[in-house]
Amino acid sequence: MGRSASASASGWYDEKSSLVKKGPWTPEEDEKLVEYIKRYGHGSWSWRALPKLAGLNRCGKSCRLRWTNYLRPDIKRGNFSQEEEQTIINLHALVGNKWSAIANNLPGRTDNEIKNFWNTHLKKKLLQMGIDPVTHRPVTATNSDNIHHLYYLMINHILSSLAPQLLASSSSSGTCSSLANNNLMMNMNPWGNNNNADLMRLHYSDDKIQVLRNILVQQLLSSTSTPNVEAGFNYLLPSYSSSSVHDHIDHEYSRVNINHNNYSPHLQGFGNGGAPIGFVPQNPTHAIAQPSNLSSNISGLLKAVHDLDHSQPPRTPPVLVPSSGSGTSDKLLGYDHHAPFFSSTTGSNKICTNTNNNNRDHSQQLKLGGSSSSNATPRDDHDQLPLLVSSAAPSPESSAANPTVENNISNTTYSTTFEAWGNPPDLMDHDDEATNHSYWKDIILEDMANLVEEVSQFDFRHDISIN
DNA sequence: AAGAGCTACAACCGCGAGCCA
DNA sequence: CTGGCTCGCGGTTGTAGCTCT
Incomplete structure (x- = not known):
């Protein structure tokens, strides 16, 4: 069988290929190769010409691989740490x-x-560990696990777009040194760069995701810019590539509705009688925040995704739960997953998401830095990692390029962000939106640094132990 | 002790992008 | 524009060494 043109072109053969040695390199061959490269350096020869010049009976490609994978002086030997x-x-x-x-x-x-x-x-x-090495998701994941992961991905992605703001918040407060050290994303990553010897604890923590979510809510409220919510959804939905994800969401949503059909329509999807997802009200007038169970989180997420995915405006505005304590964790804010993520604008909330299934802009997925995403990956792609921070917050240009994004919902604004089911005592009868807004924003800003610090120190690994 | 099976890793291979004549 | 060449990448294979029976 003759040699292929591509093989010849790629350097594995030359005109005397039948004489070219293959297989393991001998110490003598290594010595010749190293000696030649040491003497002449790089650039004055091509790999194809090198074997002849160095007195090696090898093809150029074999020489290059031997050098780059084994003989190069800067190669680290030994086990991986x-x-x-x-x-x-x-x-x-x-x-x-x-x-x-x-x-x-x-x-x-x-x-x-x-x-x-x-x-x-x-x-x-x-x-x-039960982790799919391709998807990095649990192999035997239940529907709940999948959705929980979905939720994690979404929040993580959105938070990534907020990282600079979080860092700014932390630095201005002077209390968030760990974040000032710029490891926000690692800290947000359950596979994060901790020195924990047990890499094998990868399950998601309800409470920690809850914390992340609330941090997100706070950022949305305290930020003057629009977070990349759209990108978050665009990022996560294609990752569940099959159409089954939508079917799954529909199915789960239906199931949730059935399970909770005793509640009024706008409260469907919540497992605790309509309390904001993640926090169970002990007393509507005091609204002490407590972590709730996973199912309610999932229900809320399903509802939110379903709403988004079906181009439906939210039926209830986001709900915030005032805290009564002086610590940090008990000041976390509940968030009504009935409503999609929202951007904070003065006095109203404009829904910011792509609600058109057929127009998801996949370009918002994690990109290899500095290069465009395309099927034909530019060579530079191999040299750079994707940006942890999403490519960009939705810009006017991107909105223009994808006019469906906000058309469906741009006219949909809601009277107030803060129709908390548990109004703070001193605001119970207060109808002034601006006052309410200001009230909550003050609380949020006050606790922001501590909350971010708390989240940054979370250990996301638990639940699974590996031998 | 010997052979079968397994593991780890070096090396091979095909492909495609970039460069250049 | 085209074709040849080089280089780098990711997937696959071959094999030495180890373990198990």
Whole structure:
């Protein structure tokens, strides 16, 4: 069988291919190769010409691979450290099998080495943990797990677009050194860059996601800019690529409605009698925030996603739960998942999301830095990691490019953000929206730094122990 | 002790992008 | 524009060494 043109072009063969040695390199061959490169450096020869010049009976490609994967002086030898393992897993979750991109973030490690390590160690490790090494989601995930993960992805993505604001908030408060150290996203990542030796605890924590969500709500309220909510949805929905995700959501939504059909329509989807998702009211007039169970979180999420996915305006405005304590966790704000995520504008909330299934802008997904997303990946893509921060907040241009985004709902505004079911005692009979807004915003801003600090210190790993 | 099976990793291979004549 | 060449990437294969029976 003759050699293929591409093989010839790629350097594995030359005109004397039948004489070219293959297989393991001998120490003598290594020595010749190293000696030649040391003497002449790079640039004055091509890999194809090198074997002849160096006196090697190898093809140029074999020489290049031997050098880049084994003989290069800056290659680190030995086992991968725990930190390196975590980095690989984190990056793989972001970029997939882009071994060169991953390798660029692990000094001294080659793409080939990382690829082998992944295939022989990490993949199995994740599988043993019940994590799908391709999707980085639980293999045997229940519907609830999937939705919870969906929720996690969404919040994480939206938060990523807010990272600069969070950092700004923390630095201005002077109390959030950990965030000032710019590791927000790592801290938000359950696979994060902690030095915890047990990498295998990857389950999602209801309470921690709850905290994240509330941080998000606070940011939305305290921010003067619009967070990239649309991108968040665009990011997460395609990741559940099959159409089944929509069917699933519909199914779950129907089920939830059936389960809670005793409630008024605008409260359907909530598992605790209409309390804001995540927090069960102990007393409507005091509204002490408490974490609720997973099912109510999921129900609310399903409802929110369903509403968004069906181009329906929210039937109730977001609901905030005032806190009564002086600590941090008990001041977390409840959030009515009946309403989609919203951006804060003075006196009203404009829904900010792409509600058109057929016009999701996938370009908002995590991108490889500095390059456009396309099927034909530019070479530079291999050299850079995706931006942890989403590509951009929705810009006027992007809205213009996708006119359906807000057309459906741009006229839909809601009277107040703060129709809390549990109004603060001193505002119970207060109808002044602006006053209410100001009241809550003050509370939010006051606690912002502490909350961010608290979240930054959360350990997202629990529930699963690995031998 | 020996062979079968498994594991880890180096090396091979095909493909595609970029460059250049 | 086209074709040849180089280089880099990701997937796959081959094999040495280890473990198990």
